[in-house]
Structures are given as C-alpha cells and as structure tokens.
Amino acid sequence: MSPRRIVIRNQSAEANLFARRAFIAFAGVVLVLLILFGNVYNLQVESFEKYQTRSNSNRIKILPVAPNRGLIYDRNGVLLADNKPVYSLEVIAEDVEDIKNSIVQVSKLLDITPERQSQFFKAMKRKRRFKPVELHSRLSDQQVALFSVNQHKFPGIFVNARLKRYYPFSDLTTHTLGYVARINRKDLNKLELEGKSENYAATYGVGKLGVERYYEDMLHGTIGHQEVEINNQGRVIRTLNYTPPVPGKDLTLTLDIELQMIAKRALSGKRGAVVAMNPRTGGILAMYSNPSYDGNLFVHGISSKNYKQLLDSKDLPLINRSVQGYPPASTVKPFLALTGLEENVVTPSTEINDPGWYQLEGLPNKYRDWKPWGHGKVNLTKAIEQSCNIYFYELAFKLGITKISNMMEKFGFGDYTGIDIHEESRAIMPSVAWKRARYNKPWYTGETLSVGIGQSFWTVTPLQLVQALTTLVNHGERKVPHLLKANSELIIESSGNAYHQITPTIYEPRAPLKLKQDKHWDVVLNAMHNTVQKFGATAYTPFKGSTYDASGKTGSAQVARLKQGEEYDAKTTSENQRDNAMFIAFAPYDNPEIVVAVAIENVAKGGGGTNAGPVARQIMDQYFGDRVITSQTHKAKAKAKQKTDSAIVTIPQEAD
C-alpha cells in the first residue's frame, strides 16, 4: 500500500463533512424505513382482506366424506348387498425414510406378493405429494393384527379402513344386482357431465351393472363435509366443522333369494337363464343367468388374469342371458294362436290336417313337423298341446308377417320391457320394414312360416317371455317388469328421533291390450293348461305330480340351419350348434301368482319339455311349497265366468 505520509488534518472541517454525510445517510435510512413501512401498511391494511382470504384458503380445507351406500335386500329382508369394512395397507412415501427397504420388510412380514410390490412402485411414480398409495387392498384380520403389533417399525405405513361393497351371495345375484367398482376415468367424465362429480368426491366406487347401476342415485346418498385445518403438507391438524353425509337409500327388491338359489341349482352345468315374475304386479321373483361370476371380484378391482378368464370363457359368464335374445321357438305359439283368433283367420274349432309336412304352393321347400308322420286332424287347442308346427305354418301363412309382428309388438316383443336394469336387449321382432332396414331385402313368405314356429329372425329374451305371458294370463292387462319393491330412507328429526321411512315404488300401469272377443284369452290359456295337465301333451311329464295347477308351453329352437332333407341329431351336431330348450309356465291356472320363462342353450338331448320344463317345475315347487291348489273344473269355471263378465276384474291385486 501507499507509504506513510504525514497529513495535517483539518479536524473540524472533517467533522463537519462527516456530520453532513451522516445526516444525509440518516435521512436515507428514515426514507427507506418509511418505504418499508408503507409497503407493509399496503399489505396489512389495504390488501388485508385479500391476504386474509388467501391465508384461510391455505389452511382450511374442506374434506369430502363419502356417504354410506344404501343396502339392498330381497323381498323377505335377506341382505343381498352389504357394506363391509375393508382394511388396506397404505403408504405415504414422504414419511418413509428408506422406501425400498421398508416395503420389502413389510412385505416379508405380511406376505405380500412381489407382483403387488411392483404394482405399488409403479403407482408411486404417478402419485401426488403426500397422497397415500395402496400397497395391499384387502388385508386379512390376521394381517391387520400382525401389522398393528409391528406398526412402530414402519413410520409412514398405515392401515386404512374403508367400507366396501360385499355381496354375500356372490355369483347368485351378480347379473341382477350388478356390482360396484372403482370409479374410472369414463365414469368420472360421465359424472362430470351429469354434474354429480362433486357428490362423488369421496366415493370409492360406482354401480356398474344391474340394480347397482340403475339405482345409483338412490343408493349413493349425499356427500358430507369436514372442514379441517391443515398444515403445509396437507396433514389435518384439527376439525373446525362437520356436515355429516346423508347415507343412500336402502332398497328392497322383489327378488326372492331362495327362488334364485333354486334357479341356480336347476341350471347348474348348463348355459341358460330363468326369469320368474309375479303377474299381478310385474315384480321379478327370480332372475338368474348361468354361468355367473362373483361380483365381489370387481369391487376390489379384478386382476387382469381373472378378467381375461371371464372374457375368454366360451360359456360367456359376463352375459346376462335373462335379457338376451333367443329364438323363442314354440313358446310363442300361444301368442300366435291368439293373433289368429283376433284376426279371425281361425276359430277355436278350425281344423287342419297335419301329414307331417307343409309345403307352399309352387315352392319346392318342405316345412317339417317335429313328428315325422304328423298329428292328423288338429284344431287350435290340440295344436298348442302337441306343439303342432303344421298348424302354425298354416296360421302364419294366413296371417302374414305384418299382422303377426303388429300383435307381437303389443305383447312387448322386439322392445325393451322397461325393467330397472340397463343391460336389457330389445331382441328382434322381425317385420317387413325391419328386414328392409337390417338387410335391405324383401320379406319372403317362407320366412313368415318360420316365424310361425318362433324361428327365422325372431328372438325374444326370457324377460320378454314372462312379460308377454303376464299380459296373456292377465287377459291383456300389462305390467311393468321390475326389481325394485321399495326404498327406505333414514329420517332424522330435529328432535333426534330417527326412523326409516319406507316408500313403495309405484309403477304406472300400461294401457291394456284389448281383444275383439275377450273369450279368446281363455281359449289359449286353456290350451296351455292342457299342455301341462293332459297326459300325452308336450309339457305333461315335467309337471307330473305337481299340486299347484300349472300351465305352460315348451319350445325347442333350432340353432343350426338344417339343409333340405337333413336330419337333426344332437350327437353329431357340435355342442354350440345344438338346439336350445325353452319353456314358459304359469301357475295356478286360476288367478296365476307366478309366471316363469326358462331358456337353456344347446341341450344334448330332447327339447324344451325335457330340459327347460324341469327347471320351471323346481322354481314353482319352491314357490308354492306345500300348497295344494286344485283345479276348478272347466264347467265350474265357465259358469263363474258367465257371472262375472270379465276375468280381469276377478284378479285380485296384490301390493308389491
């Protein structure tokens, strides 16, 4: 540095200079302090409200609280869909010191598979900060206990209890009840579109199928809110306010789980469906499709392996066959007969000759009866009893497709029944217009003949069959098939009293189907009665010895197209080309209480009577139990009929 110099200092001038500068600096300090204070004043006074709001929105969080989903009962109060606490093992990665090691340790302790572990690590990568990630979705009680003892070793890992849907009857109810499964992106979009996403903010799952899906809004309930104070990590410090959720409504179905069990047992080893309904109300008593699957699998998120198995199964367990179309075959003959009477192309006494085949004039094709040598002289009643094809070829030919399809549509064929599940198919009621629209081809008379025996393009669902049969046994009074009997809501009064308010569901009746001559109903119904009760009739054997005066009609549907002159032989036909067995029945004959439709696919031997008939019988046996209902003689019945002039009036209404 510079060498020392002798400086003659002017002390007072320096002091003055310094004092001036110090004063300027002081003035600067005061100015800066005023600026700082002014700025803080601006924040704390001028913008106070803005920052107060932001401070509150920082610390106060509204946590949604999921409502408990309504329970579902059968008609007798048996619980079909329950909410059960499920314990999941969850991890907040930010609270775990050595995540890899901790997961390995806890997995060893609880025996968690490597597959789950790798799933966890995958899920970890796309999670949000301080959001828990599931390591195991369903811990057993033993695992919960084991973990609880060792919890102190695993900070950041905890057991979370949640209510999840549980179906105690597993596959017995899946097709009808449906199931609840985790809300996926598609559901979320839909909820958003419907403006419901807010109500589902805390909800785990949504009804995906059946009743769970149809009555989602009723079952779900209303979300509750918990106003909490949180810290910067989103951890809840304390609760400030709580609005409890409103639980969903409990549903009571018309279903009878015992009938459902019988249906399952009767269909075991077969592919097919059973629908049983109360014709007085339209309440479904049983609706079962076999094979079925366990809906509980979907509640917890089905593994891709299990799902693939269900998808790839040749037996198509995912399909609800009770609402899928089948060729109705001879089961629709009573309806066709009624059409013939209504359109006046036959009378009850009109007879035709059945040589065993039918041929249209000028055409080479021979339409065969199921009985090679024919039934001889056949009137309408006998035609139904014996399921005579030739009679119905003739009848269909005389009616023509338009009259047939018009009448059949009045019975509900080819349209939705309106049942309260969404999976229903309309099936097909063919008509000239339909064929034009579907195939862009004209209608051929030969096709009309096939329609006459419930074949050709015609398909019906077992549900449509019970609906049509209900209209028939009710002499035209139409019911809406339905599963929901009543809902019950927990009402909590301001006084603290709580009670269940039960609201029965009311189904608006549909306009009745009127015939020109009301007696024609009984002609057809009587023929169906004979079909079961008369020795030698097609449905006699399956109901032999039953005590509830059943009536019915068989059907065997060709699945394979036989070439001209070819003989059908179940043994030589590949399994999925074999005939379907169909059956419809109602009982008792007077004032029916139950109507049943059965469809069984690809039976090995025999037709509707031998395969589907016994299924209907078992359902009815269960339904009537020990009750003995004796048939009134036709004469007594006829007398009674003359007195009351309409049968409709005499059918007692039963609340459902």
Add this chain to the structure above:
Amino acid sequence: MRSSGQDQQKIQTFWQRLHIDVPLLIGILLLLALGLFLVYSAGGQETAIVYRKARSIGIALFGMFVVAQIPPLVYRKWAVPVFVLGLLMLVSVLLFGHVGKGAQRWLDLGFIKFQPSEIMKLIVPIMIAWYVSQENLPVKISTVVLAFILVLLPTLLIAKQPDLGTSLLIASSGIFVIFLAGASWRLITVCVGLASAFVPILWMFLMKDYQKQRVLTFLNPEQDPLGSGYHIIQSKIAIGSGGIEGKGWLQGTQSQLEFLPERHTDFIFSVFSEEFGLIGVAVLLTLYLFVVMRGLWIAVNAQHAFTKLLAGSLTLTFFVYVFVNIGMVSGLLPVVGVPLPLVSYGGTSMVTLMLGFGILMAISTHRRFHV
C-alpha cells in the same frame, strides 16, 4: 438532585470503564429478546431452538464485550495484513471450501469450520476506513477508485461462492465508507451510472441460474405459485393476513401450519408481521431506527476520521440487513439470503453483527486515544 446527578455520573463512568454504550446495548437487547420470542413461535414452539438461540446470544454478547475492550487504534494497525489474510481465505474457500446449500462458504481448518465471508464483513470496512482516512477528507477521486477496487475484490470472490447476500453487504460496507468520507456527488452519480451499466454484465456472466430465477420470481411471483414463487407468495400472505393488530403470538396460521418457508431464519419478519400486525412492525422499525440513530451518533461523536468512518459504515451496513431482509420478505426486493439482524435464528451472522457492535462500543467509549 445534585447527588443523583453525581450518581448518574458514577454510573456512566462505570459503564464507560466496561466500555459498554448503554443506549446501544438496550436497543440490541430488546431486539435479541424479541428474537427469542419469535424463534420460539416460528420454530414450531420448540424450546430447544430457543436454548440454542440463547446460547449464541450469550456467545455473541461475550464477543461484543471482548471486542469493546480493544482500543480502535489496534484495528487500524492490523487493517492491511488482516485484509490480505481475509482475501487469501476467500480464495481458498473457492478452491477447497465446503459446499452447503449449493454454495461454497465454509472453510474447514481441521479444528474449526468457519465462513471467511462473515469476518470480511468487519475487515472490509476497517480496511477501507483505514485507507481513505490516511488523507484529509473529502476523498480524492484517485483514492475513491483504489478504494472501489479494494471493495470489489472480496465482493466478487464472495459473489462467486455464490453468496449474493453477503457480497451485497460487504460491498455496501465499503461504499458507505467512501460515501461518508465525502466522495463528491458528481462521482457518486457517475458510479451509480456505471453500476447500472454493470447490471447486464452481472446478469449474463456472473449470476448463477438460481440467482436469476430469484430475480425473475421477484418480478412476478404469481407466475409459478407452487414453485419458485411459493416462498414470496406465502410470505406476503403471512404479512398481509396479519392486519393491523396481528393474529397474536403463536397464533399465526401461516407460520404455525408451516406454509411459510425458512420461518425462523430469513422469513422471521413474516412471522412477526403475521402475529403482531402493523403495530408490531411499527415498534420493530422504531427499534431499528433507534439502534441506527445511536450508531450514527457514536460515529459523529467519534474523535478521528477512521473511527467515524468505521462506526458510520458498521451502522449503515446493519441497516442494510434490515432493509434487504424486510424488503425481500415483503416483496420489494428479490430473495437474497440476508437475515433480519439480531432477530433471525442463526449464530454466525449474529456473532459478526455483535462483534461490529463491540467495535462501535469501543469507538464510543475509548475516547482518549491518540493518532
């Protein structure tokens, strides 16, 4: 009356003998006490953190007391060698220093780890005050230029660590000396002009990305409210939501629920404003103003140009802490790591500040020393 006057005289001489400036001590102690209460609130109401702060206050007070006993003349004698030593340490920090929070600040001498940049906060004003006080005031342009270079050397070395806050404080301590030494206004204008011209160079060549980001965030914090803007937004929310009266001690939700970052260190003013409101801020600023006034009073009454300049520079640098810290947490300045002096938790910077106050007290009490 007379006797009480004599008593007062006695008391003054008692403190005089201890080389303690009582008004300054009172101001300092009030700020330190406030710091203890705030650190308790900001540190999650842990007593351990309060104990640690109390311990470093104890050490700092002792250090201040020791330094106050040293006649200011001694600093002048040792100014040059200590300054050179300090520069060497800064260079070695860059070469061998410890990395903490992305910056090299610490020097490990085997038995002790310390930040040479901290001690430079004292050495630089001593050096510059010595240099410019060799001649009669006001300073000549040539002296100013050389003094600037002397200031720039440590400033750049520290900025390179990088420690923008400290280099800013060191630069200002030197500049304050030059200003107080009476650098002509024309010169000051030119310097300000040159400094403005230097900004683009600073931006393009000297600032690291995270420092640039801080400046950008400062200009528009709402642009990235969850990222780099988070700190400043949360801090403004804390201050603003305090209102006039504040939420009350330990009641600040922004701080207690940990929305505020660096609560007990750099952002302690936000905690204070949230809990004590505008009234508290007025009191705090008044306290700082009092300390600054006392420091300047000591400077003006010092007997030699060197001590005047040193005292003035130390006082004004102390105020730079206040300005930069409050300015940054309330959104007036970009975020640079400068603590709220005496109040923030953090031993190192407080010890340096207290040593500075020790020097002030020495200047105030060692009146009769000779050139």
